[in-house]
Amino acid sequence: MMILKIKRLENNRVLPEYKTEGAAGMDLCAAIDEPVVLKPFERKLIPTGLKIELEHGYEAQIRPRSGLSIKYGITLINCVGTIDEDYRGEVCVPVVNISNEEYTIQPDERIAQMVIAKVEQANIEVVTELSPTQRGAGGFGSTGM
Numbered sequence: 302m303m304i305l306k307i308k309r310l311e312n313n314r315v316l317p318e319y320k321t322e323g324a325a326g327m328d329l330c331a332a333i334d335e336p337v338v339l340k341p342f343e344r345k346l347i348p349t350g351l352k353i354e355l356e357h358g359y360e361a362q363i364r365p366r367s368g369l370s371i372k373y374g375i376t377l378i379n380c381v382g383t384i385d386e387d388y389r390g391e392v393c394v395p396v397v398n399i400s401n402e403e404y405t406i407q408p409d410e411r412i413a414q415m416v417i418a419k420v421e422q423a424n425i426e427v428v429t430e431l432s433p434t435q436r437g438a439g440g441f442g443s444t445g446m
Contacts, residue, residue: 303359309350310352313332314350315330326364326414326416327414328366328413329349329363330409331347331406332349334408336405338406339396339397339403340398341398342397347393348391349394350391351392352389352390353384355385356386357386358386358421359386359418359420360383361416361418362383363415364414364416374401374402375399375406376397377394377413382395396412
């Protein structure tokens with residue numbers, strides 16, 4: 302099992318937590334002292350009060366929480382963020398309100414989830430041809446609805 306080292310900053314009151322035994326992602330909470338209002342289509346960087354150290358060959362993926370997305374239109378600006386194994390700064394969450402209503406993020410509210418994933422760096426090989434496939438270059442709905 303991979304070990305995730307976490308350094309808590311002064312503003313952190315809630316550690317990441319898997320809410321169920323089978324959960325892929327652990328919840329990240331807003332390390333804020335006062336509520337933060339997100340106006341429609343506004344974006345803000347929300348601190349978690351955490352720094353992490355990943356083992357070699359792993360990344361942390363920061364993903365939206367499905368409940369916030371469907372109920373309130375709160376998602377992440379970059380859809381899925383990547384924290385590389387060599388990053389040692391504070392984990393912050395770039396949220397955006399894509400609804401027509403204001404949304405208020407409360408202190409310690411669960412705002413995103415973090416999934417730890419194994420990654421591999423690729424060796425690049427420049428070629429003049431790629432192997433053919435049945436699909437070929439078809440994309441963007443080419444396989445039907």
